[in-house]
Amino acid sequence: MTDHEQQIWRSFLSATLGLTDALARQLQREAGMPHAYYEILVALSEAPDRTLRMSELAGIRGSSRSRLSHAIARLEEAGWVRRRGCPTDKRGSYAILTDKGFAALESAAPGHVTEVREKLFDQLTPEQVEQLGEISMAIQRGLGGAPQLTCPNLTANGRAQTADTRH
Amino acid sequence: MTDHEQQIWRSFLSATLGLTDALARQLQREAGMPHAYYEILVALSEAPDRTLRMSELAGIRGSSRSRLSHAIARLEEAGWVRRRGCPTDKRGSYAILTDKGFAALESAAPGHVTEVREKLFDQLTPEQVEQLGEISMAIQRGLGGAPQLTCPNLTANGRAQTADTRH
């Protein structure tokens, strides 16, 4: 790895760590939830009936079942999510976003979106934003083709979610 | 935030989280240390006498003093770092990389560098690498201008470290 590449690598690392750190702090401070939980709420809010199987929910991001189980337990304590067993497959569980959880998400979203805009998009030119999109796709491709968080609704028409929960 | 921006944001998030996750796992698996500890060892290895004040070390990345204190405690248990008090300012402490710690770093570095290359640089065109560098700089600039991890040894003469610890 050349010195130049190393500089870019360090700069990238610093930028992404700093950015995720800033977002995590903002969410924790203003909404009282870690970023990972926010993502869970978003995923649920966009699902039909605001309901997802645990394994589906885990698959949306590269989250382990264990991690999700712990997280849902916490979210259930907070009253933001509730569980329900799956009748057809008695092993399975559904996670369901409660009204209270949806309200918490609605109240958390604007601040988070503002933070993303200020810290990321406002810093880049329109060309750089496009470039970042391409680069992100390429990196994801290299991660074993895991679909992960890539918009499941990335169809040509797009738009399949409620406006308020958009990033 | 437009749908298009949201797509890019999610893609970016997924890419960076997936990438840092892959790197963290690789390091934990093959070198038995978290990525944050690896960075500490790198910083120490590049410092004069492989020694840094705790606060300097914390400042290199946006690490809190508390976090660093805990981390150094663990690294000291592992025999990779030792502490020494500062004679002129009795509050201060030095963290010093031991030979054993340097050896651990030398053995961890190649695998880590390979992972970074495979997962990041090999996925991008040379133009995209340059773009990523510019974008990262811009993002850092937006984070309150914190210098953070940007090479402290980026002086004209450069080269203050052994080749093996380079990224």
Add this chain to the structure above:
DNA sequence: CCTGCATGATTGAGAGTTCAACAAGTACAC
């Protein structure tokens, strides 16, 4: 049937991070 194995999800222990509180030392006025 029922044995063997895969799957969905949970649990508990261990590790790292954060936050607030703290101890110890320094700086600087008065």
Add this chain to the structure above:
DNA sequence: GTGTACTTGTTGAACTCTCAATCATGCAGG
């Protein structure tokens, strides 16, 4: 000097995440 304010670094508790082990259920083959 004495007092006040700031800096440096550590500590403990709470929280999240990971890993391995576990439980319960589904499913296929003999």
